[in-house]
Amino acid sequence: MQFELTKPFLDELNLAVESKNEAAVLALIEHLRPVDIAEIINEQSLKEAIAFYQFLTEEQAADVLIELDEDVRERFLNSLSSKQIAKQFIDNMDSDDAADLLAKLPVEKKNEVISHIQDIEQASDIIDLLNYPEDTAGGLMAKELVKVDINWDIKTCINELRRQTQEVENVYTVYVVDDRNVLQGIISLKRLLLTPDNKKVRDIYNDKVIAVKADLNDEEVGQIMEKYDLVVVPVIDEIGRLLGRITIDDIVDVIKEEAEKDYQLASGISENVEYSDNMWLQTRARLPWLLVGLMGGIISSKIIGTYESQIQINPEMAFFIPLIAAMGGNVGVQSSALVVKGLANKSLGLNGIWHKILKEILIGLTNGLVCSGLILLYNVLFPDTGGINWAISITVSIALLSVIFFAGIFGTVIPLMLHKYKVDPALATGPFITTTNDIFGTFLYFYIGHLLYAVF
Amino acid sequence: MQFELTKPFLDELNLAVESKNEAAVLALIEHLRPVDIAEIINEQSLKEAIAFYQFLTEEQAADVLIELDEDVRERFLNSLSSKQIAKQFIDNMDSDDAADLLAKLPVEKKNEVISHIQDIEQASDIIDLLNYPEDTAGGLMAKELVKVDINWDIKTCINELRRQTQEVENVYTVYVVDDRNVLQGIISLKRLLLTPDNKKVRDIYNDKVIAVKADLNDEEVGQIMEKYDLVVVPVIDEIGRLLGRITIDDIVDVIKEEAEKDYQLASGISENVEYSDNMWLQTRARLPWLLVGLMGGIISSKIIGTYESQIQINPEMAFFIPLIAAMGGNVGVQSSALVVKGLANKSLGLNGIWHKILKEILIGLTNGLVCSGLILLYNVLFPDTGGINWAISITVSIALLSVIFFAGIFGTVIPLMLHKYKVDPALATGPFITTTNDIFGTFLYFYIGHLLYAVF
Numbered sequence: 001m002q003f004e005l006t007k008p009f010l011d012e013l014n015l016a017v018e019s020k021n022e023a024a025v026l027a028l029i030e031h032l033r034p035v036d037i038a039e040i041i042n043e044q045s046l047k048e049a050i051a052f053y054q055f056l057t058e059e060q061a062a063d064v065l066i067e068l069d070e071d072v073r074e075r076f077l078n079s080l081s082s083k084q085i086a087k088q089f090i091d092n093m094d095s096d097d098a099a100d101l102l103a104k105l106p107v108e109k110k111n112e113v114i115s116h117i118q119d120i121e122q123a124s125d126i127i128d129l130l131n132y133p134e135d136t137a138g139g140l141m142a143k144e145l146v147k148v149d150i151n152w153d154i155k156t157c158i159n160e161l162r163r164q165t166q167e168v169e170n171v172y173t174v175y176v177v178d179d180r181n182v183l184q185g186i187i188s189l190k191r192l193l194l195t196p197d198n199k200k201v202r203d204i205y206n207d208k209v210i211a212v213k214a215d216l217n218d219e220e221v222g223q224i225m226e227k228y229d230l231v232v233v234p235v236i237d238e239i240g241r242l243l244g245r246i247t248i249d250d251i252v253d254v255i256k257e258e259a260e261k262d263y264q265l266a267s268g269i270s271e272n273v274e275y276s277d278n279m280w281l282q283t284r285a286r287l288p289w290l291l292v293g294l295m296g297g298i299i300s301s302k303i304i305g306t307y308e309s310q311i312q313i314n315p316e317m318a319f320f321i322p323l324i325a326a327m328g329g330n331v332g333v334q335s336s337a338l339v340v341k342g343l344a345n346k347s348l349g350l351n352g353i354w355h356k357i358l359k360e361i362l363i364g365l366t367n368g369l370v371c372s373g374l375i376l377l378y379n380v381l382f383p384d385t386g387g388i389n390w391a392i393s394i395t396v397s398i399a400l401l402s403v404i405f406f407a408g409i410f411g412t413v414i415p416l417m418l419h420k421y422k423v424d425p426a427l428a429t430g431p432f433i434t435t436t437n438d439i440f441g442t443f444l445y446f447y448i449g450h451l452l453y454a455v456f
Numbered sequence: 457m458q459f460e461l462t463k464p465f466l467d468e469l470n471l472a473v474e475s476k477n478e479a480a481v482l483a484l485i486e487h488l489r490p491v492d493i494a495e496i497i498n499e500q501s502l503k504e505a506i507a508f509y510q511f512l513t514e515e516q517a518a519d520v521l522i523e524l525d526e527d528v529r530e531r532f533l534n535s536l537s538s539k540q541i542a543k544q545f546i547d548n549m550d551s552d553d554a555a556d557l558l559a560k561l562p563v564e565k566k567n568e569v570i571s572h573i574q575d576i577e578q579a580s581d582i583i584d585l586l587n588y589p590e591d592t593a594g595g596l597m598a599k600e601l602v603k604v605d606i607n608w609d610i611k612t613c614i615n616e617l618r619r620q621t622q623e624v625e626n627v628y629t630v631y632v633v634d635d636r637n638v639l640q641g642i643i644s645l646k647r648l649l650l651t652p653d654n655k656k657v658r659d660i661y662n663d664k665v666i667a668v669k670a671d672l673n674d675e676e677v678g679q680i681m682e683k684y685d686l687v688v689v690p691v692i693d694e695i696g697r698l699l700g701r702i703t704i705d706d707i708v709d710v711i712k713e714e715a716e717k718d719y720q721l722a723s724g725i726s727e728n729v730e731y732s733d734n735m736w737l738q739t740r741a742r743l744p745w746l747l748v749g750l751m752g753g754i755i756s757s758k759i760i761g762t763y764e765s766q767i768q769i770n771p772e773m774a775f776f777i778p779l780i781a782a783m784g785g786n787v788g789v790q791s792s793a794l795v796v797k798g799l800a801n802k803s804l805g806l807n808g809i810w811h812k813i814l815k816e817i818l819i820g821l822t823n824g825l826v827c828s829g830l831i832l833l834y835n836v837l838f839p840d841t842g843g844i845n846w847a848i849s850i851t852v853s854i855a856l857l858s859v860i861f862f863a864g865i866f867g868t869v870i871p872l873m874l875h876k877y878k879v880d881p882a883l884a885t886g887p888f889i890t891t892t893n894d895i896f897g898t899f900l901y902f903y904i905g906h907l908l909y910a911v912f
Contacts, residue, residue, distance in 0.1 A: 033666075033684055035683055035684060035685075043805065158649065161649060162649060162650055165646045165649065165650065166650070168646075170644070170646075170687070171644070171645065171646050172628070172687075188626070188627070189627065189645045189646070189649070190621045190624075190626075190627050190645070193614065193617060193618060193621065193645070194618055194621065194622070210489075226708055226712075227491055228489055228491060229491075229705035230705075231626070231628075231687050231703075231704060231705070247687075248687060248704050248708075249685035249686075249687070252682055252704075252708065252711060255708060255711070255712055256682075256711055256712065256715050259712050259715035259716050259719070260715050260719075260797065262719060263715070263716075263718060263719035263722060263793065263797070264793065264797070266719060266722065266723060267722060267789050267790055267792075267793030267794075267885070268786055268789060268790050269790055269793060269794065273794070274794075274797070274798065274801070274803055275794045275795060275797065275798030275803060275804055276798065276803050276804065276805050279815055279818050279819050279822070282794070282819050283819050283822050283823060286787075286790050286819070286823060287822075287823050287826060289786060289790070290783065290786055290787065290823055290827055290860070291827070291830075293779075293782050293783050293786045294779070294783065294827055294830060294831060296778075296779075296782060297776065297778055297779025297780075297782055297783065297831075298779065298831070298834060300775075300778035300779060301775035301776050301778070301779060302775075304774055304775045304777075304778075305772075305775050305840065308771045308772070308775075309771075311767060311771040311774050312768055312771045315764045315765075315767040315768045315771070315774075316761075316764070317774075318760055318767050318771075318773075318774035318777065319756075319757035319758075319760045319761050319764075320753065320757050321760075321774065321777040321778060321781075322752075322753055322756035322757070322760075322777060322778075322781045322894050322895075322898055323749075323750070323752075323753025323754065323756060323757060324753075325777075325778045325781060325782065326749050326752060326753055326781065326785070326890065326891065326894050327746065327749050327750065327753065329782070329785070329890070330724050330745060330746055330749045330887055330890070331742075331746065333723050333724060333886070334723055334724050334725055334742050334745070336723075337719065337720065337723030337725060338723075338725065338729070338730075338731045338738070339731060341716065341719070341720075341730070341731065342730065342731030342732065345730070347730055347731060347732050348731055348732065349499065349732050359735055362735050363735050363738050363739055363742070366735070366739050366743075367739060367742060367743050367746055370743060370746075371746055371747070371750055374747075374750060375750060375753075375754070378754060384761070404746070429723070430789070431786055434782065434785070434786070435782065438778050438782050439778075442778055
């Protein structure tokens with residue numbers, strides 16, 4: 001049901017394109033949707049793509065262009081003149097897609113393309129949309145919508161709708177405005193169908209409508225649409241005038257990226273890179289976090305260095321360094337991930353920070369007691385030759401308990417603090433928390449060992 | 457614009473509810489939507505919630521119930537009789553919500569509730585839906601939809617729609633079926649509005665419709681709706697008969713959970729727990745991964761143990777254990793996260809596994825050379841008292857380069873292999889890859905040290 005691009009398919013298509021066999025090309029892409037065709041072009045060379053594009057209808061070509069990977073699209077547009085871009089693509093696009101496309105072009109080319117747009121109204125819509133930052137409600141909205149005046153009767157509405165809907169692909173909802181274009185409410189097509197012609201909009205419209213202001217950032221738009229199960233949301237200006245609408249398909253990506261961004265940060269990848277991005281982009285996104293780890297490792301080496309003489313006497317102290325460091329990292333990652341997810345979903349509840357710390361303390365104590373108990377059991381049941389070494393056994397268990405205990409608290413408190421001071425709490429997951437807990441764990445382990453070996 | 461629940465608001469509401477001050481309660485919740493009211497109830501005690509529920513209208517009560525946290529809803533329903541559940545809630549719900557609700561009840565209570573449903577048609581829809589597993593298209597769909605016969609004319613359609621739409625809250629799309637109820641295509645309300653009465657459906661409907669089979673799993677439904685920007689998708693049986701439809705609001709949660717699930721696994725949390733879940737659930741989700749780390753730590757301790765005598769002679773070998781272990785873990789997490797995300801987004805491209813490994817080798821070499829160069833510089837510029845220790849300096853640098861190199865390859869190959877053998881590749885992120893790389897890194901470091909110290 002879903003198209004799955006394969007290498008043989010791509011080869012067959014490229015061959016048909018190269019030999020200009022139109023019938024074969026059209027047969028291959030007959031059942032494909034624009035996003036499927038975009039998948040193909042993402043895998044083609046620029047030359048293959050340009051040749052293939054000749055076989056698409058104008059409308060297809062515009063729809064496919066929107067779905068292309070950004071870098072592929074950029075290369076492709078660079079191969080076209082401004083006039084071609086305006087005529088072949090912009091004229092067939094919704095205002096929001098056209099604005100997104102133009103926003104990515106160099107200023108000069110952008111202005112050139114705009115000057116070539118035939119439809120004055122569309123050009124003015126696009127110029128309007130280009131004024132809004134990309135990551136706000138204004139930057140996401142489309143100007144195409146269907147609206148009626150609150151003072152009209154149903155008959156006038158239906159006639160007006162017949163006119164307006166020719167330009168709007170999916171209607172979803174009809175907006176109700178007053179004579180100053182201030183949003184008053186909504187009315188569904190269904191309701192219009194069911195109501196007698198002579199009734200007034202005023203009597204049947206629904207005045208409970210959720211709208212977003214044009215300067216609201218896209219993540220909050222996503223949260224609102226998700227929370228209130230909205231398929232489309234109207235965008236208004238400061239005094240409530242209707243500017244446009246955002247549909248769910250534009251916001252699903254925002255919601256998903258939001259969820260993925262936290263994962264990416266937790267994995268120590270600082271920029272929004274994809275696996276398919278080139279080596280250099282990937283390196284740039286990954287190296288900074290490795291340097292954080294490197295710094296952490298150097299600090300740990302300094303801490304252990306101060307216990308050099310003890311290691312010489314009790315080399316077994318070195319055996320459990322990876323265990324202590326790893327467990328601190330694991331616990332920290334777990335707690336911080338739960339807090340960050342809770343913050344993102346607004347599901348942390350109303351209880352204060354002390355309640356959260358108390359909960360983490362109880363979880364830490366449980367996990368800590370289980371793990372330190374098990375490692376004690378291991379050290380007692382499987383001693384090295386020379387019998388049970390109580391000093392190291394007890395040192396490891398106490399250090400492990402302490403590390404699990406404190407790592408959980410750090411993992412809870414640090415993201416909460418960052419959030420309080422408006423820093424992205426996801427920064428506190430991944431390499432940052434792992435490194436901190438590595439250092440702290442190493443210090444604790446050797447300090448406890450130092451004390452205990454003096455006793456035994 | 458968005459409701460934000462605060463402690464003072466909750467206290468005020470509880471006070472008004474307790475003192476049975478209806479005017480005050482209704483004023484407080486006047487502008488709230490069902491999901492907002494659900495947020496309030498999630499924070500109330502059962503007694504407060506039951507008292508508060510008396511103030512809601514029947515329709516509100518049903519809408520709020522669907523939005524409640526699962527455990528809160530369960531407690532709440534347990535306090536009601538089967539008859540009350542059927543009359544107060546099920547009768548006011550869409551079939552899919554009603555079925556979801558009933559699916560969570562104990563079998564006996566479920567059957568009791570069904571026997572109390574007044575509307576026979578709704579009862580039969582619900583029984584039907586309960587047959588589909590929860591995580592399939594059939595389990596997600598609602599039975600309420602609007603459909604027309606392909607042989608009708610537009611006038612008949614509109615009359616029929618007037619009848620059908622009374623039961624369907626949001627129409628979105630009108631489905632076109634033949635006389636055996638086999639899905640033929642769709643027609644938009646807008647199109648119906650624009651077409652003269654005497655035309656036939658057959659002449660104007662759109663036969664390019666994406667449908668999903670009832671047994672398709674929910675994640676794939678989500679991928680299809682996301683990829684093709686669908687707001688609603690029809691569900692069909694094996695021979696193409698129209699069974700129901702899935703709307704985007706039911707699938708946004710699936711798409712989001714899918715993105716979050718990978719993050720959760722990468723953070724070493726095995727079940728779908730939330731921060732707000734109780735201590736016991738959290739411990740159960742976290743402890744297993746800690747035990748994986750514990751096992752890894754024990755294995756590392758065995759490896760280091762075999763080099764005991766060397767540590768006694770060269771205690772500085774111990775200093776850099778955390779560095780090597782941490783860097784292996786960090787690199788592994790980075791690579792595996794990128795591969796897992798690429799697999800989830802189907803954006804890995806068509807190139808084979810060797811191409812992927814080659815790319816990771818190049819990234820690993822770059823990052824590895826930078827990091828090992830820096831640590832060499834550090835060890836040379838800031839030697840311990842006694843001058844530059846070339847043996848340890850070169851050991852650390854070579855080990856670091858090797859660990860970064862191999863950790864990247866493991867992080868790439870292991871999730872790809874798991875995916876190939878139909879195991880969730882996200883299992884290879886987080887504690888699993890960290891632990892493996894800890895062990896491997898420790899081994900490599902001491903082995904290289906052992907060889908090099910013999911040379912210097």
